[in-house]
Amino acid sequence: MTIFEAQRRIAKIDLLEIAARTLTELESLVIALNQEQLSHGLRSDGEELYPDYRDKSYAAMKHRKNPKPGEGVPDLELTGSFYNKFYLDTDKFTVSSHDAKTEKLVEKYGRSIFGLSDDSLQKMKPEVIRRFKAKIDGILNGDGE
DSSP, rough: OOOHHHHHHHHHHHHHHHHHHHHHHHHHHHHHHHHHHHHTTBBBBBBBBSSSOOHHHHHHHHHHHHHHOOOOOOSSSSSSHHTEEEEETTTEEEEEETTTTHHHHHHOOOOOGGGOOOHHHHHHHHHHHHHHHHHHHHHTSSSSO
């Protein structure tokens, strides 16, 4: 490969487009990590969900069903409908849910129920780097044109 060919290939690298494509490919991982956070009662900033459950018998039932967040700490999962309707908006790089109760949950617990905490981002980082690097290598090697 000539220096001019290398320069042409480098000029074709669109980092935002590669990032968007990589994130789209990893949608199921992003969603799973967000759901895992919530199942532990954690928001995207790493803090516990609040307010806690007010009804003690409901809190006890939820704790028996999922003890991970601790008694009284919400996990926002009862029937599974909210979790099952998660999606990634790749235009805005945000997670949300198509479930009917989404806006009520956001109103009560805040927008930070969606998104990845620093811990979740660290879990995802190796796969993002691997895919990102493969895409750039493909362009530089003439495979990704």
